[in-house]
Amino acid sequence: MTTVPPGQPSSDDQTAQPSGVSAVVVLAAGGGTRMKSSRSKLLHEVGGRSMLSSALRAAAEVQPEHLVVVVGHARDQVEPHVAEVAPQAVTAVQEQQLGTGHAVQCGLSVLPPLEGEVLVTYGDVPLLTGETLTALVAEHRRAGNAVTVLTAEVDDPTGYGRVIRDPEGGVLRVVEHRDADDAERAVREINSGIYVFAAATLTAGLGRLDSDNDQGELYLTDVLGTARADGGRVGALVTEDAWQTEGVNDRVQLARLNAELNRRTVEGWMRAGVTVVDPATTWIEADVDLGRDVLIHPGTILAGATTVGEGAELGPDTRLRDCEVGPGASLVRTEAHLAVVGAEATVGPWSYLRPGTQLGRGGKIGGFVETKKAVIGEGSKVPHLSYVGDATIGAGTNIGAGTIFANYDGRDKHRSEVGDEVFVGSGTVLVAPAALESGAYVAAGSTVTDPVPGSDLAIARGRQRNVEGWADRRRARLADGPGGASSGEGHIAGGDSRGGQ
Secondary structure, eight states: OEEEOTTOOOTTOTTSSOOOOSEEEEEEOOOOGGGOOSSOGGGSEETTEEHHHHHHHHHHTTOOSEEEEEEBTBHHHHHHHHHHHOTTOEEEEOSSOOOHHHHHHHHHTTSOOOOSEEEEEETTOTTOOHHHHHHHHHHHHHHTOSEEEEEEEOSOOTTSOEEEEOTTSOEEEEEOGGGOOHHHHTOOEEEEEEEEEEHHHHHHHHHTOOOOSTTOOOOTTHHHHHHHHTTOOEEEEEESOGGGGOOOOSHHHHHHHHHHHHHHHHHHHHHTTOEESOGGGOEEOTTOEEOTTOEEOTTOEEETTOEEOTTOEEOSSOEEESOEEOTTOEEOSEEEESOEEOTTOEEOSSEEEOTTOEEOTTOEEEETOEEEEEEEOTTOEEEESOEEEEEEEOTTOEEOTTOEEEOBOSSOBOOEEEOTTOEEOTTOEEESSOEEOTTOEEOTTOEEOSOBOTTOEEOOSOOOOOOTTHHHHHHHHHHTOTTOOOSGGGOTTOOOOOOOO
């Protein structure tokens, strides 16, 4: 029995990094009915990657000459996804799901005659790694096997096929749980369904399969018996990491594997020098990259291709997807997607950075601010309660509280340009396409519709008029009781309709 540590090649094997196999067949034709989803089961994500994408990444690491994905149910969804994530792969169609043996027959039907090894794996084992597949191929070659099975030992093997060994340690057969007797059910070594075959052994075995079983299907496991009958050795590689053999059939298992992968990912980043205050409430997807001394507070989710520079501080309650965060930046209670936050910049709390936001070094996006396609220059500040959409803001500019970039005219979006060292007073509306030259000032409460030269102060608001004694007279009428107010002066909405300054 050969055992491999989690995700690692066999340490006593000098061929732990073998040259490529002839083909990898990824079985991805099942219906996934227990997911109860309109989307293919294989496109559901674990760690931010579709399960099928993870399977294809692992398969690619054994450097196959041919990579084929067997599709069936929801093929209109699966085939475009394969083309996107693994353009080197080809697809084969299993029109009727007649068993794993039939699926492999379909996969080989689109390939030329093969020599060497064929690896068979699945599209729904998202924790399986390329290192483990590489070790499986290496063990197959070391032992001179006709077939090598990836197995695991589990505490509760209920439902799994049991691996029954001969006295020399070879694999005698695989017995399905429903067919096993009491002694066989006591065996804790289970079949993952992942194999390396000598190509000739696989071809011969597939040609001799029959459907004489209670399911009326062609079982790939029956090839193990024909291999032994032909004098070949069937061996096994036991992975110590049973999670790598676990598939996903429903959303309970999907959540379980997501949680396990996240636990490993978070732990890996902590060991690499990232501080995670509460691992239980922190989610980091597989493609995220973090610098040293990043500090992550509770309730933080880092998704997609997010990168975070050294010494940045994130959270609490922050979610970033496909974002770039510079060294020393701080984001508190922030939602951001496809945004760039420069070094030493600050964001939040309660900020929403939509796609196209770029905040320069040392800049600030404060509380209750929303940005979209906004380029905000070095040292510029949008401190409070503002919306900045479709705008370019230069360096050293201050955007006052409650400022709105009115970018939409009901049909089209328009872009505004604000220069360096501009001061925009609170409560301002900049009607796009606004143009404020460097050095310009805008008075609080203005609605700006025309360009503002850099030497000017723009004031665009109604003139204030105080009605002398109005408040005292109103209070006196109210004291006289109901009906006391008889003049238009009693209506608070009344006032001067004159505009201008």
